[in-house]
Amino acid sequence: MYAVRMENITKRFGSVAANDGVCFAALPGEIHCLLGENGAGKSTLMRILFGLYRADSGSIYVNDRPAQIAGPRDAISLGIGMVHQHFMLAERLTVAENIVAGCEPRRRGLLDRECARRRIREVSERYGLAVDPDAVVEDISVGQQQRVEIVKALMRGARTLILDEPTAVLTPPEVDELFTVMRALRESGTAIVFITHKLKETMEISDRVTVLRDGKTIGTVCTADATPDSLVEMMVGRSLPVHDDERTPPRQAVLLELRDVSVAGRKGGRARLSGVSLAVRSGEVLGIAGVDGNGQLELEEVVTGLRRPGKGKIALTGQDVTGLDTGGIRDRGVAYIPSDRLKRGMVDSFSLARNSVLGTHRCADFSRRGLLLENAVREHARSIVAEYDVRAESIDQPMGSLSGGNQQKMLVGRELARPHSVVVAAQPTRGLDVGATHYIREQILASRNRGKAVLLISAELDEVLELSDRIAVIYEGRIVDVRPASQFTERELGLLMTGQRNEV
Amino acid sequence: MGLRGDVSRFAYSAIAVLLALVIGAVLIGTSGYSVKEAYSNLLMGAFGGVYSLATTVVMSTPLLFTGLAVALAFQCGLFNVGAEGQLYVGALASAVVALALSGLPPAFRVIIALTAGAGAGAALGFLPGYLKAKIGAHEVVTTIMLNYIAISLTTFLVKTYFRDPGPVDQTVLLPPGSRLPELVPGTRVSLGIVIGILAVALLDRVMRRSVLGYEIQAVGQNPHAAEYGGVNVAARTVQAMMISGAVAGLAGSVESMGTLYRFIPYFSPGYGFTGIAVAVIAGKSMWAVIPAAFLFGALQSGGQSMQLFAGIPMELMTMVQGLVILFVAAPALGSMLLKSRSRLSEKGGGRA
Numbered sequence: 074m075y076a077v078r079m080e081n082i083t084k085r086f087g088s089v090a091a092n093d094g095v096c097f098a099a100l101p102g103e104i105h106c107l108l109g110e111n112g113a114g115k116s117t118l119m120r121i122l123f124g125l126y127r128a129d130s131g132s133i134y135v136n137d138r139p140a141q142i143a144g145p146r147d148a149i150s151l152g153i154g155m156v157h158q159h160f161m162l163a164e165r166l167t168v169a170e171n172i173v174a175g176c177e178p179r180r181r182g183l184l185d186r187e188c189a190r191r192r193i194r195e196v197s198e199r200y201g202l203a204v205d206p207d208a209v210v211e212d213i214s215v216g217q218q219q220r221v222e223i224v225k226a227l228m229r230g231a232r233t234l235i236l237d238e239p240t241a242v243l244t245p246p247e248v249d250e251l252f253t254v255m256r257a258l259r260e261s262g263t264a265i266v267f268i269t270h271k272l273k274e275t276m277e278i279s280d281r282v283t284v285l286r287d288g289k290t291i292g293t294v295c296t297a298d299a300t301p302d303s304l305v306e307m308m309v310g311r312s313l314p315v316h317d318d319e320r321t322p323p324r325q326a327v328l329l330e331l332r333d334v335s336v337a338g339r340k341g342g343r344a345r346l347s348g349v350s351l352a353v354r355s356g357e358v359l360g361i362a363g364v365d366g367n368g369q370l371e372l373e374e375v376v377t378g379l380r381r382p383g384k385g386k387i388a389l390t391g392q393d394v395t396g397l398d399t400g401g402i403r404d405r406g407v408a409y410i411p412s413d414r415l416k417r418g419m420v421d422s423f424s425l426a427r428n429s430v431l432g433t434h435r436c437a438d439f440s441r442r443g444l445l446l447e448n449a450v451r452e453h454a455r456s457i458v459a460e461y462d463v464r465a466e467s468i469d470q471p472m473g474s475l476s477g478g479n480q481q482k483m484l485v486g487r488e489l490a491r492p493h494s495v496v497v498a499a500q501p502t503r504g505l506d507v508g509a510t511h512y513i514r515e516q517i518l519a520s521r522n523r524g525k526a527v528l529l530i531s532a533e534l535d536e537v538l539e540l541s542d543r544i545a546v547i548y549e550g551r552i553v554d555v556r557p558a559s560q561f562t563e564r565e566l567g568l569l570m571t572g573q574r575n576e577v
Numbered sequence: 578m579g580l581r582g583d584v585s586r587f588a589y590s591a592i593a594v595l596l597a598l599v600i601g602a603v604l605i606g607t608s609g610y611s612v613k614e615a616y617s618n619l620l621m622g623a624f625g626g627v628y629s630l631a632t633t634v635v636m637s638t639p640l641l642f643t644g645l646a647v648a649l650a651f652q653c654g655l656f657n658v659g660a661e662g663q664l665y666v667g668a669l670a671s672a673v674v675a676l677a678l679s680g681l682p683p684a685f686r687v688i689i690a691l692t693a694g695a696g697a698g699a700a701l702g703f704l705p706g707y708l709k710a711k712i713g714a715h716e717v718v719t720t721i722m723l724n725y726i727a728i729s730l731t732t733f734l735v736k737t738y739f740r741d742p743g744p745v746d747q748t749v750l751l752p753p754g755s756r757l758p759e760l761v762p763g764t765r766v767s768l769g770i771v772i773g774i775l776a777v778a779l780l781d782r783v784m785r786r787s788v789l790g791y792e793i794q795a796v797g798q799n800p801h802a803a804e805y806g807g808v809n810v811a812a813r814t815v816q817a818m819m820i821s822g823a824v825a826g827l828a829g830s831v832e833s834m835g836t837l838y839r840f841i842p843y844f845s846p847g848y849g850f851t852g853i854a855v856a857v858i859a860g861k862s863m864w865a866v867i868p869a870a871f872l873f874g875a876l877q878s879g880g881q882s883m884q885l886f887a888g889i890p891m892e893l894m895t896m897v898q899g900l901v902i903l904f905v906a907a908p909a910l911g912s913m914l915l916k917s918r919s920r921l922s923e924k925g926g927g928r929a
Contacts, residue, residue: 377805379804379805398807398809399804399805399806399807400806400807400808400809401807403807404807409805411805416799416801416802417801417802417804417805418802418805419799419802420794420795420798420799420802420803421798421799422798422799423794423795423798427791431795431802431805431806432805432806432807434788434791434792434806435788435807440788443787443788443789444786444787444788445786445787445788445791447786
């Protein structure tokens with residue numbers, strides 16, 4: 074008996090088929106990964122199951138009985154729960170109030186808080202989902218908010234739980250906790266649909282995997298019979314070549330140097346960066362490993378001139394650039410892939426063409442006597458689109474209309490096309506699918522192989538390990554260790570990143 | 578915005594005007610007036626004959642400038658509510674300079690006096706721009722405050738230093754050589770409207786083709802990305818406010834030099850504020866300021882003749898104008914205010 078079964082589901086948005094005859098089935102007591110690249114149709118399929126979209130055709134069975142799901146209300150009454158990527162919580166209310174909203178236990182017309190608390194405790198103890206019913210949602214961490222969403226779904230009797238990219242917002246320790254909870258739920262017979270595009274997580278947690286590509290089901294396999302390579306091939310339709318590792322050996326010239334750089338915290342709080350000294354040489358990638366929020370953003374901003382260091386010196390190719398603004402620093406040869414591409418990296422209402430010269434628009438190539446050289450700008454945009462395989466209809470469409478992966482390719486293309494000797498790449502593949510991630514990592518390595526100095530700041534440990542020649546570990550604003558990448562084990566890095574230096 | 582966007586926006590505006598007129602008809606009817614008489618007077622007053630058309634053009638001219646001024650500030654994400662005050666200082670500066678230079682040849686007088694008006698407006702625009710760039714003071718608040726200051730200051734200056742020795746608080750009449758030449762003899766249609774259209778053409782080009790326009794728009798759309806791209810956000814903010822102020826100052830110049838031929842305290846029926854409506858209806862396009870200004874000019878001049886010949890209070894026409902603004906502009910204005918609010922709170926909230 075299947076917990077849920079979806080047959081020949083088709084859903085069109087305009088002329089695009091987001092789901093095209095998709096079949097999917099999940100068993101009770103299994104963790105079923107729904108794997109595919111961004112835009113493959115995973116979320117659409119699950120939104121149909123949860124009643125947020127109506128399928129154009131196809132049928133749904135719950136516990137082998139045909140089901141009509143016209144809205145989330147129907148889905149919930151059939152025992153289907155969904156935790157969205159963006160949580161649907163009222164920030165000012167307490168955890169308990171959020172969880173019972175919509176089905177409040179009442180006593181004499183008033184909310185029975187004691188009863189609500191008791192029921193929440195029951196659920197949270199049964200599955201190891203520690204939540205504090207009296208905490209206000211805006212005060213708790215993202216990981217805890219996610220747990221609140223899960224408890225909410227379970228309290229409404231979910232026997233099938235859909236998790237839409239739940240790990241995207243979590244830190245590595247939080248991911249481990251989530252997986253523990255998922256295993257406990259599996260033991261209790263809940264069917265878990267885990268939407269993801271991360272292979273490592275798929276291999277670690279799932280029992281079976283269904284792969285979608287371009288809105289079609291490619292197949293369902295048992296995880297035990299699959300390898301990461303076989304899954305990639307199913308996802309992208311071809312196997313990805315191993316990164317080409319031919320390269321010039323690192324030369325000695327230090328292109329980027331930080332000496333004793335500190336950044337004060339807000340209102341006398343803990344310093345965001347304290348006494349950071351780093352040197353990045355020509356032809357090497359220096360990776361910064363650390364749990365998000367340990368000073369990576371400040372490091373990124375201080376190096377690129379978005380933030381002035383409180384003390385310390387920054388030098389580019391031996392020249393002191395401390396205190397220069399972004400324009401000044403970037404003109405001295407810094408290509409910069411910002412961690413927040415939507416906020417920093419582009420003007421989403423501008424066309425691709427106009428975005429392609431953001432930061433170089435004052436160069437002689439693109440403007441003369443105060444006027445933009447329209448043809449040169451368009452030519453430049455076209456060459457980036459072609460060279461970096463940006464999937465776009467036209468260079469006149471707004472940047473915001475591209476998918477995240479294509480936006481990032483455009484941005485990386487723009488940055489690597491400008492004259493530079495140093496690359497600052499912050500979270501360069503965050504939120505991207507396997508294909509785009511692979512492509513962008515290749516570009517970063519190619520840049521290194523041409524003798525650039527690359528400072529890679531990434532919260533993905535795998536990425537840091539894969540790309541770096543040397544790794545510096547950052548913890549609470551300090552560099553706690555720097556060594557050649559080969560001299561770290563993953564376990565060591567994990568301990569250093571979480572501040573357990575003495576145990577190494 | 579592509580051509581299709583412009584067309585649909587035009588259609589949308591036309592429907593809004595029609596809707597406003599229909600509701601206006603209901604209001605006029607229920608107030609006990611004849612709708613037919615009201616609207617025929619409105620139409621005749623706005624477009625019926627040379628004199629009516631001339632009045633419409635005269636009333637559109639300052640709106641063309643103030644509308645352009647507000648639209649320009651929008652491009653940089655700024656809401657310039659100060660066009661009214663900038664118009665007053667521009668009008669006084671032009672009148673005073675035009676009077677003082679009566680020894681020079683007329684062409685020089687006019688050009689220098691216009692420059693003075695633009696300069697005064699720019700100076701008044703500088704202040705809120707600078708305060709915004711340096712300490713984050715919201716321009717809506719500072720420009721509103723400066724409106725009061727500018728209007729009172731110009732009145733004070735006229736009373737104290739530039740007063741015509743007659744019974745009324747006003748400057749002396751400009752001699753013919755200090756005025757903007759009449760375009761259509763016998764009407765008050767002056768060169769001002771031509772200057773206005775040239776200003777639209779010039780600023781449209783600046784916005785779409787120049788590095789300055791690119792940077793101003795980048796700051797308006799996403800100041801964080803502009804900063805990332807090496808744009809001096811503070812400088813562009815100040816410059817955008819100054820250009821906007823200069824254009825609003827010119828609105829005053831063409832009034833004092835081309836229509837009134839002197840400076841009169843409290844002369845403006847709110848051209849600076851109607852300019853906001855003009856800019857919102859025009860949207861992102863500079864060129865669209867021209868028809869938008871003309872629409873409000875027509876409603877104004879038609880409304881006057883409605884009051885004069887049909888005895889229908891001007892207030893009813895003002896309500897129709899308000900309805901037009903409501904239907905066309907409310908969604909656009911709402912989303913813009915939300916945007917500027919979220920920008921503000923981002924600034925205040927710091928990083929999480």
